[in-house]
Amino acid sequence: MDSLDTEVLKQAREWVLAGHIVHLATVVKTWGSAPRQAGAMLAVRKDGRVIGSVSGGCIEDDLIARAQEGRLPDKPEWARYGVSQDEAARFGLPCGGTLRLVIEPLAKSDWLEQVVASTEAQQLIGRWLDMSTGISTLTNARPGQLTEVKEDGCHFVYGPHWRLLIIGANQTARALAQIATMLEFQVIICDPREEFTADWDMPGVTLQPGMPDDAVLAIQTDSRTAIVAITHDPKLDDMALLEALKSKAFYVGALGSVRNQSKRRERLLSFDLSEEEVDRLHGPVGLQIGSRTPAEIAVAVGAELVQVRRALEDERVGGLTQPPASKV
Template sequence: MDSIDLEVLKTSAAWIAAGHRCELVTVIKTWGSSPRPIGATLAICDDGRVVGSVSGGCIEDDLIARVRSEGITRTLPEIVSYGITADEAHRFGLPCGGTIELAIEPLGPDSRIAELLGRLEQHQLVERHVDLRTGAVSLHKAAASAVLTLSDDALVTQHGPRWRLLVIGAGQLSRFVAQIASAMDYHVTVCDPREEYRSGWTLPEVRLVHAMPDDLVLEMKLDKRSAVVALTHDPKLDDLALMEALKSDAFYVGAIGSRANNAKRRERLLQFDLTPAQLDRLHGPVGLYIGSKTPAEIAISILAEMTAVKNGVPRELQVNHAAALEAPGTSACAITLQS
């Protein structure tokens, strides 16, 4: 499962290879509320087909109408604005007085989209420089902290996974977690030393590693853009990896299990050289409380909590499984994900 912006690039490359003219549209600035963030992309083909989104639909309709009536005529990148006046804001569904600024770039064989995709397949974080005067494109290695920049001469965008997720265990739940996380632009690594689980893995696009999880945690040198989720229910695999992860800079460390099992896990981890503050970083039972019962729902619950932590949502505003009260008609097993 690809992220939206990766799908935009892949579709653009296919259109270029088929001989179509197309344009890449990138959100570069917004004022007021906006349904899509800076860096969001859309591609539009000369026959009016579109992939991606820059506004949730309103501005897309105008872009499509222009292409169908005028064709694609740009030969150089152009910066355009929508919603400068109150009338335009109303027309395009923007808040009154709101504005969205877009870079519209005509694509062709020299746009290096295929080369960019090749680098992304190798899980590289890539910076794409577009010369606004000539349309020339160059690709460079990007820093994780880099952000979209626009000057009089150039547009610089970043592409590739900015976040890493280590999943311990290659079971059914791990497959759902890996799929959703990949669509959210995480570089996902799944670790499981058990041959019987690795042999059933069905996501070739997700890296599967045969190693002891605690060794891999140390090897990965987890930073503030890294997360770890333990999903095996096996203390021999989970505990040592969690111990190392909780001592790292990882922004999120979680483990599946019931409240009782997680209490026992915390007691075991305290016997290692963890401090109470480090142990307090452990999210377990993992995930936000959404009444999840199936593996797919549990995966959504886990990624929802991880997203809340990544985006700085205070813990007191999160209803997680450890704090959730038993809802009427809901069993304790359903609330805690696993009994």
């Protein structure tokens, strides 16, 4: 299952290859209570077909009408919505909300093919768009790097900014991997039990070989990594947790009942973990929504990942730090 951004770019590419006139609208800056954040995308065909979203709906209606009437630009162009309170009301924006977009025509191009390929492989990639020439230049990108606007162009970042290491390759892991991919996580699965991984066939999800504790070290766990242990086997789950709770991972969780979590806490404290490190553990994992089935548990975990990640995102600031690389 692709991320939502990948779906927009893939569909746009298919439309272009089929000979349709297609425009891509991307939110590049917001002010006030804007409904979508920078980086949100929408692709629209000349006949009004659309995929993606840049607002609550009314801006989409305006872009569709402009596409059908042939009023979208033939080169990259800035657009603002909701500058005045009257416009905010007209376009369905909260009072005072303002969006700045880049609207650009799409054509058969190497940059679109390469960006789609990279995002399908769950890899980050950047693109510099020169507003005067319309030339796109692919660049390196780093996790946490945001859309950046300059006088002469914009820098976009596509692909997952966050990683999720799942310990266990069971049904819950499969459901969680799908949800996490849609939430823009790069998903990694570790399960040393060959009977669980032999038939694993999820495109875009990486199987990390080795034991769980080695996996935590091997992926170079950082502050944009979440680790969730769901094997139901304390020997495997605890191995991962012993390393994960000492790491910089922003989220560490483990599946199990309240009673099992109490026993797990006692085991972890008997090793070299401090009270503070063990207190980082989210257990039972996920928001408490009464989940029982693998899919419901995956929803609960995904929701808590979003909750914790959003709090961190609000504190962080990214930016363009590397110059453009090769023109395509």
